[in-house]
Amino acid sequence: MNGPSSVETENLLSNQRTPPVQRPNPTSFDHDTSEILRIHQQWWKANVGLDIDSMQQCFPSGDAFSMFNRNGFTYFGVDELTKLWEHYSEGPPRLIQTVAVLRLVVGGDMAWLICELKYRRVSPVTSDDHWEPAGVDQVFGSKATEIYHRDDGNGNPEWRMWHFQSGALHSGEENRPAFDDAEQTNQLGHNPYGPPLTY
Known part of the structure; x- marks a missing residue:
């Protein structure tokens, strides 16, 4: 079964929710x-x-990092995240994704960022191993919050991500409560940090 062409995939993943506005030069x-x-x-x-x-x-080093993973579980420290990724490496890969930064706020030694993304898997997966159910060439959406601290875990003033939280992005087939915007919410949000990036 043939999947979408690279052009179709890029168009599918990189739609923006709101009209373009003037962007700062990255x-x-x-x-x-x-x-x-x-x-x-x-x-x-x-x-x-x-x-x-x-x-x-x-x-950061040690167990300072925390994650509320999209699979519904919480992980602490880079060692636990490494073990999780080693487990997931036995399953179907994420082959393409597009990420849009919606907002980034920096204040002193702390910062937070929110983003939306859409990604595609090319193999069926099951919920038994905490993967979301999927069919071939199916696209999924996520939203995430990232919290940064200017500390590498050893007291050195280097930025690291200290907390990450991810959840499912609404399908966009329904309006948000109190809003008539189903068409817009089916797309990645506009961001002032340059165009969404596809990896």
């Missing part, structure tokens, strides 16, 4: 914003193919 971001976006992009790129070495560099 090269003009201050150092902290640029560094946080670099870690954010490294994290999501690592999710495609489960690049464990690259993933580990995004988080």
